[in-house]
Amino acid sequence: MTERSTVHSVTYDLLRTLELTTVFGNPGSTEQPFLQQFPADFTYVLGLQEASVIAMADAFAQVTGRPALVNLHSSAGMGNAVGNLVTAYHGNTPLIVTSGQQHRELVIGEPYLANREATTLPKPWVKWSYEPARAEDVPEAFMRAYAEARQPPAGPVHLSIPMDDWQRPLPGFTRVRTVSDRVVPDPERLRVFADRITASRRPALVFGPEVDRAGGWDAAVALAEKLRATVYGAPLLDRASFPEDHPLFAGPLGMSVKTVGDRLTGHDLVVVIGAEVFRYYPYVPGDYLPEHTELLQITADPAIAAAARVGDSLLGDPKSAIELLLDLVAPGSARTAPEPMPRPYALPATPNTPLTPPEVYAALSRVRPADAAIVNESTSTMAQQVEWLPTTRTGSFFATASGGIGWGTPAAVGVALADRHRGVTRPVIGLIGDGSFQYSVQAIYTAAQHNLPIVYVVMRNGEYSVLKSFAKLEHTPGVPGLDLPGLDIAALARGFGCRAADVTTTADLEREFTTALSADTPTVLVVHTRPQDANL
Template identity: 65%
Template structure:
């Protein structure tokens, strides 16, 4: 190898071989040595703030099923991005997050823009955090980062790279290697679990986000149909793993200990596949399971197996487990099918004019939603109405935040649309976002406009943090300040960032604007004034 071959040359060659040719970032001074002479065969996606940058990369990686590369600005940019990093970690999104570091020779004197504890800063929200001990180790660190990010449970990793490393001479070409990305479940334990399922008289199946992420949608349907048992989804899911219009679908689990106990009452076995046991939010005390109810958990995540308060767990790829289980279970001929869940789908005339109800808004969107459209949901107080009118019926078509922090949905929509484009898929992204959530990362719509992405942002403008008001009632905390959001002109913001935008006064206007939004080459922001409502937390 020539003496002039640098760490920069070798690393970019490695990134090409790994398929990491899209970089999400907001450039800073400590990153310019990495970004210099940016190759023509790479794409740089500019976001206007690092939280949005990482959220876009998260959506991109989820849409493509492959790692995304993020480039942040030293400690300051990493700090901006950490809220979105939490969501990526909770959603098991494979990301390689890089941040610039000050020049090695100056680090001892703590210069301006040095990240004095670079590897500690993103923890515990990454699987691995590393700053190479020497410049020559940078390419190998990227290879290790890729391997760790893609091993189950997948997730983000972090590399801090001093800015002067990139021009140093390389030792040689980067070593490209492969590693397993799936783990087979223990066959003996799987057989034991199948025997317990076969002995159950009244089993209940709960599908979690891991199933959709693992490509197990069809395997899940086959398992549920052979078992003939009712199917629930997890509370607050970031992915949906079973068609919500299927005859076996009976809804979602509640968010509390007491609520889950009531929901699984009458079943002698609860089978949790690809989810935590359980995802709780408000504390409403109770027993974890009713007396006489047992629980089996299938997950690829050792942490979720470890923190389960009840039941027995099996580690391994949930798609593989489901495919194996279909051949192992035997269903009693006399098992009765569950009563299919039926949502009331009615809209009164009084709901159709501004301020409209969320029920009416979702009904209007449902009337014209393309069958293959993606729904990105971040309007927490209107989740039940969204489920009623926009059920998930196809794999990889519903996304929500994995962490509960708001501000993820807008940039993630941008990333999902970019991911679809990268893999040659054409479909509309429908982002149903609360007005409070929209403001957290509104600058991400600029990137959507620059790339002319097919996104319809439907902003439910109720003028408050409704979900927090619901919590105030649940927690008996009256007079909490800061829950009102007056004076926001969201349509003007949409126009200012380069999007088509409109505020609608009734459902007829909404349907007309939504249909128009499906036609243009670029994103649209539709503001729908809505009435505040209870989030149904209890």
């Protein structure tokens, strides 16, 4: 043991081995012992609020395909972060979230900034939460955290680490392990599923976010084409898993029990791969499945399989399952080709003032680079985005997995940082509502500090449009606080170091967007739009 061999040095050596050399955080006093003498071969990504920190790390981990490391401040920082931790949990994102704990000798007396019941606070939104019983256990706790986060179903984990642990002497840690991140489905049950699919007269395929996360995009296309099956987007997608301009794609499935049931009418079999059955919101009563329609589900998550209201489930990695099904199912060449998704409605000859969301998306469709990644948190315009800006490539669409807003703005930062980390050059487009933008607006500071190629398009309709739509649907008139007057979003963006512009016409939007693509700093384009009802 050398004089410098401590919990701190041994843990950093382990993090190097696990390739966890990017730390997302907002430093607090109880975290400084971990961050001291921060190594030159590590990268610290500063977020100005912990909710933004989590979302950045979430998107970074999704794009890199590896766990990401987050460092939060005690209970106060964890409390700020929980909202987006919920999103990471629902999105099966492997995060190792650490929080600082007060000095061990003080904890029994509930000192200032102690993390009271530290392992309980982030539950149930982590797979595992632990505070090492001894300082010597810190490296092994990181090793287990890595394994827990990565193994299916992947997800966030939490470690609470007392601040005095880092300088304790420790000779080293050599029990570095590797773990599997895929589970192959039961071959006999999969063969039964394949036989039922082959026998179907008019099957429907629903590909969910697990497929794209597993790298199964190309396999999903091959399966749909072999079966000649109609493909629907799973409800409330956080990752697109099938090209939305493909002739077999029939559009989003819908959000309510009634909408989903109605959309599936006429199919004798529905095969849901990599998705819940189903994400429902709001509640509109109806039949979970049409009469004489059966359902098969394949998912890597036992909890999702157990929670399904209808159908037969099979556990396994979605990509592996699809690739195996390709060899097991018979071609569907005799099936009638499905009706293609209706193309977008024609735009008015004279542009509206303010612009409508379809006009905004139509303009963006003319100037969007083909390889651009989209992060969407304009919740009232999701249907128009699919129509006018369809996702056509794997790993190029991201949205909140939980329904909580305040994820999209920092997530765009995480996508751009991950692209840079893996040597990929592409623009990132953040489609954000004016209300959503306020939840984690401080994230654009990080975007500006790193000179990230992000173009935020903020729909400025002056209200929470999606909540007004829910109020109509749920017959709840007179709800306060749904209007947003007095926001100067462009001025706010400039204050954080971004380029910004207010836009009122499609010509201005196309010009400013094209200019933003070659800017050396992120751009916030505030597009004044007409409010509209969300497609619920």
